[in-house]
Amino acid sequence: MARPTPPFPLSPALLEAYRVHARRRLPAGQVGGHLRRQQGQSLEFREHRQYLPGDDFRHIDWRASARLGPAAPPLVRTFAAEQRVTVAVSIDTRATMRLPDQGRKLDVALWLARAVATVALASGDRVLLHRLFGDGDALEEVTGRGLPRRALDFLERAATGPADETFNGASMQSRLPPTSVWIVVSDFYFEDADGRWRDLLARAQEGARWVILVELDSWPAERALLTGGPTLVDGPGLPAGPLRRDLDENQAAAVAERLEAHTAALWRPVRRGGLDHVPWRWPAAPMADGGAAYFVERFTRDLTLARLFARRA
Numbered sequence: 573m574a575r576p577t578p579p580f581p582l583s584p585a586l587l588e589a590y591r592v593h594a595r596r597r598l599p600a601g602q603v604g605g606h607l608r609r610q611q612g613q614s615l616e617f618r619e620h621r622q623y624l625p626g627d628d629f630r631h632i633d634w635r636a637s638a639r640l641g642p643a644a645p646p647l648v649r650t651f652a653a654e655q656r657v658t659v660a661v662s663i664d665t666r667a668t669m670r671l672p673d674q675g676r677k678l679d680v681a682l683w684l685a686r687a688v689a690t691v692a693l694a695s696g697d698r699v700l701l702h703r704l705f706g707d708g709d710a711l712e713e714v715t716g717r718g719l720p721r722r723a724l725d726f727l728e729r730a731a732t733g734p735a736d737e738t739f740n741g742a743s744m745q746s747r748l749p750p751t752s753v754w755i756v757v758s759d760f761y762f763e764d765a766d767g768r769w770r771d772l773l774a775r776a777q778e779g780a781r782w783v784i785l786v787e788l789d790s791w792p793a794e795r796a797l798l799t800g801g802p803t804l805v806d807g808p809g810l811p812a813g814p815l816r817r818d819l820d821e822n823q824a825a826a827v828a829e830r831l832e833a834h835t836a837a838l839w840r841p842v843r844r845g846g847l848d849h850v851p852w853r854w855p856a857a858p859m860a861d862g863g864a865a866y867f868v869e870r871f872t873r874d875l876t877l878a879r880l881f882a883r884r885a
């Protein structure tokens with residue numbers, strides 16, 4: 573039976589503090605979602621360069637120029653005009669995302685979508701929330717400064733709706749403008765026999781788009797359960813009634829290798845320059861709080877996601 577998402581573990585004050593901090597912690601040389609800029613005049617200082625004929629005299633930095641000596645050409649301040657970015661978050665809602673029972677991947681995925689959407693809207697961006705699988709009610713577009721009730725309802729329907737395996741990438745393909753960030757949150761256990769997922773992933777990296785694949789890897793927790801003694805196993809293809817099965821370390825290692833090969837095959841062959849893969853690995857110990865503490869720690873410390881909101885290099 574479907575169950576609702578547990579309470580969101582991040583307060584508005586913590587999210588605002590995260591947004592402010594993320595604006596300032598991008599290391600030099602890295603590019604964030606908000607550093608896809610156009611040259612222009614704004615209040616955002618970009619860098620110094622040498623004065624060229626025709627430059628506005630008002631932009632000469634006389635103090636910085638003086639430090640170079642009287643023989644050096646003056647330095648001019650340049651500025652960056654930011655473009656509003658579209659931040660799209662696709663959530664995998666299939667059956668495997670509803671495991672493990674303590675610390676479900678789907679709950680963490682929905683919390684992550686809500687956190688990213690809240691910070692993006694507060695930064696003045698456009699947000700798309702998307703269900704990667706399932707027919708109907710697959711996309712919610714949000715603008716403004718706060719996450720509206722309809723967006724929260726969309727996320728809750730994703731939590732309580734059926735675990736449909738039908739790939740729903742078409743609704744996203746036409747909605748990603750050239751300046752956009754697409755975040756996919758999944759365990760990447762799904763099949764792609766017809767190649768539609770990989771085709772969408774390749775197209776999404778064209779232009780100035782940035783793709784972030786957040787892989788929710790709960791195998792460490794599942795392995796601890798399966799290798800801790802006899803386990804009841806039930807599912808498609810098994811005889812009627814659950815089986816009691818022991819999984820030894822060699823078998824567990826073989827499963828881990830197959831999972832890694834399967835998930836990598838879904839993105840590595842079509843990786844271009846605009847893709848980051850971010851693994852979130854579950855702890856082996858059960859998460860009694862439903863994964864709330866784990867989520868807060870991973871989200872607030874993830875440097876790749878923080879680059880989304882960096883505005884100052």
